[in-house]
Amino acid sequence: MHVVLIFYTVLGLIIGSFLNVCIYRIPLRKSIVFPRSSCTRCGRQIPFYDNIPVLSWILLQGKCRFCGASISFQYPFVELLTGAAFLVCGLKWNFTPPTYVNSLFLSATIVLIFTDFHHRILPNVLTLPGIIAGILLSPFQDPAVYMDVLSVKIAGLFEYQTARAVLPWAGSVSGAVIGGGILLVIGFGYQKLRKRQGLGMGDIKMMAMVGAFLGWRLTFLTIFAGSFLGLLAGMYLIVFHKQTLQAKLPFGVFLGIGSALALFYGLPFLEWYLPA
Ligand SMILES: [Zn+2]
Numbered sequence: 001m002h003v004v005l006i007f008y009t010v011l012g013l014i015i016g017s018f019l020n021v022c023i024y025r026i027p028l029r030k031s032i033v034f035p036r037s038s039c040t041r042c043g044r045q046i047p048f049y050d051n052i053p054v055l056s057w058i059l060l061q062g063k064c065r066f067c068g069a070s071i072s073f074q075y076p077f078v079e080l081l082t083g084a085a086f087l088v089c090g091l092k093w094n095f096t097p098p099t100y101v102n103s104l105f106l107s108a109t110i111v112l113i114f115t116d117f118h119h120r121i122l123p124n125v126l127t128l129p130g131i132i133a134g135i136l137l138s139p140f141q142d143p144a145v146y147m148d149v150l151s152v153k154i155a156g157l158f159e160y161q162t163a164r165a166v167l168p169w170a171g172s173v174s175g176a177v178i179g180g181g182i183l184l185v186i187g188f189g190y191q192k193l194r195k196r197q198g199l200g201m202g203d204i205k206m207m208a209m210v211g212a213f214l215g216w217r218l219t220f221l222t223i224f225a226g227s228f229l230g231l232l233a234g235m236y237l238i239v240f241h242k243q244t245l246q247a248k249l250p251f252g253v254f255l256g257i258g259s260a261l262a263l264f265y266g267l268p269f270l271e272w273y274l275p276a
Helices: 002-028 055-059 073-094 095-118 124-137 168-194 202-242 251-273
Strands: 148-154 158-164
Touching: 002 073, 002 095, 055 073, 073 095, 073 251, 095 124, 095 148, 095 202, 095 251, 124 168, 124 202, 202 251
Parallel strands: none
Antiparallel strands: 148 158
């Protein structure tokens, strides 16, 4: 068990290294396979021994071996984040299929968080295959995420709520439709009221992907958590950085963090709130 967990975490670090390539190249519409990584200043190819996740960055003290250009802390950070995501998925689902489904989901989410942060884009090449993958992999997802809530009125007086299992694909498809739909409605309403675009199509497709992987209940929690985090960030910018309310926040960043919180803390929260 421990050896497997260590290997799986190291796999996460290596995948994180690949996610760095995706974060850098997808917005530039470059291939994520070829050519091999090179320094963005001097253009020299990075030798394999300088491409070891986290370790190389520490050994090189965050500088290119050839020209000394500084290498962003984001590279080891994304690797550590992905390693941690894999570790937590291994611990939570004990190497049953949901471990792998959610490692994939979190990997895609990490790329979306960073492309949105740097470029304000949530690339279709991630969100659209993400929606399909979420639906196709739904039989392998933790069935608890697709639970539905059944309300029963007892003698017209008390309302008793209980969770019931639904077919994975039905939970996944309805999650995608509801996740994308809520953001579509919010975005449309905002545009009507404020006469400017508040949400992009990327946010809508990202939430359809979240819904496909996490079902509609955790999708609701993702939107609540994401909006709350966005609100905190907005207040921080207004108070400490003298930004105006018009400042455009990368909402996908907050939705991504919110979806990870919903995945790990959402079900215990729902059990507490809606005892079965
Ligand atoms: Zn260089």
